[in-house]
Amino acid sequence: MTVRDAGEDTAGPFERGLAVLRAVAADPEPRLRRVDLTKSTGLARSTVDRITATWLHLGFLRAEGQDLVLAPRAMELGNAYLASCGLVEPLQPLVTRLADELDESVSLAVPDADGARLVAQSARRRALYLAFHVGGLLPDDRSAAGVVLAAAWTEDRYTAWRDRRTADPLDAGFPAVPALDTAATDREARFRARVTTAAARGWALDDQWVEPGLLALAVPVRDADGRAVAAVSVLSHAGRHTAASFPDTVLPRLREAVRDMEAALRGPHAAAEASVPTADELRSTKDELGMEFLETLARGVAVLKAFRFAPGGLTISAAAAASGLPRATARRALLVLREAGYAASDDRLFTLRPAVLDLGYSRLSSLTLADIAQPHLADLAAAVGESVSMAVLDGDRVRYVARVATTRITRIDIAIGTRFPAYATAMGRVLLAGLPAGRRAALLDATERRPLTGHTLVATADLVAAVDEVERAGWALVDQELQDGLRSLAVGVRDRSGAVVAAVNTALHVGRDEPAETVARLLPALREAVGRIEADLAVAFDQAQLVVQ
16 A cells, blocks of 8 residues: 655645545554564655654554554544444444343444455454444455345445455455455345345345355344434354244344334434634644654644534534534544545535545554553553553452563562452452442342451451542552452442453562551552553443453
């Protein structure tokens, strides 16, 4: 993929910045160096340096030594599309409900220029499960969703599909699915036959088209004008159903869910309140960072993010107002998005296209809470010189999901997956304090408690008082209650709704300082790291379900 490396015209930095971000997202290697980007984009090294410096400042990339890594904040661009398309907010709850009722994975896909694009899902996590992710692109002819959405295709659309398949006969350009072993000579004929059958039935069955064992049944979701704007699919494995029994099992409930979805699309939807950088803030950053900061790129990003607050799209004037930029600047950014394939327009209205999800979202949407926390835990461990961990509540115990250990003579050896009693740990008390009062009391009552050391609190009244104090303070210090000589300080991690979903701690030997000194030395850094984790979680799970595992 190469882009033109023209002079510093007003649109050029934004266009080239998008190309660099997409190159990072598309590369099979998770870490890249700037020299790799000069090769993949065809841009000059000096241009790549300025673009990556701007992306680093905006938080869309993260530097790990000389390597560049996509950061969760890059998902802000995909979130802008997912919010503006007007489908995810009303339909995600119904997707989740259907998955719960059927105990199967359910996904929602929309038509894209190159395939069927996943925009929402609720996955069943089993030993054998389907590893599709939001933002993933599926070949039209190899997915049930793509087949039902192709019922409205014109011959021009088939011609475009044929040209792409000729250029990529093995589907190597679809990382969401396994590539084909050989190119099929009758591929178009089979595709058309599948579309004809699906149009007559009103649904399509993917009987192991993507890979052996995968079954998927899709039904189109139509808007008020009768257009198929999405397809909802129920996915399972041949070990649970047969191709013959699967439709009878899921189709009645799937059709009911689709009727509910179509009704939801006709209902009112409130737009979120806008919050994007102002022109003055961008100029201030430019003054601070100088030539390394491409203000035009940052302005273009502000325009793209403004779609987050405008379901249905933006006019040029509305984009200018939402981004706080001059009308001419907003217009140039919108034209770049259109020319690069990330937006479409009619006479006056611009709308984002699903391809925006290629700007990092499809790569990052598989991240779990632990994945997002890990680099921040590493930074925290380096800053305080102590081992740090993250845990979630698992029944009446805490379960470690991420950890960075420091090298000391006296080491605390804990592995991912380790479980400890919640009542005797700092992270456990933070997690208990985050529960509703009734659930907290019930959990403490049901917990079998015993003294693990001479310091362990086991009496109900003592534990209730300790947890209540944690709720008031916002942090917990547990001194030698789990193990003699071990002290732990913990802070809760909250999701977008304010619910405590995890806890982060630092653990150390009691001989290093007094309890009050431990709090004074470690709590500010701990809170700062948790704040960064929460900021990334808010972006990563803005339009998706939080994944803890």
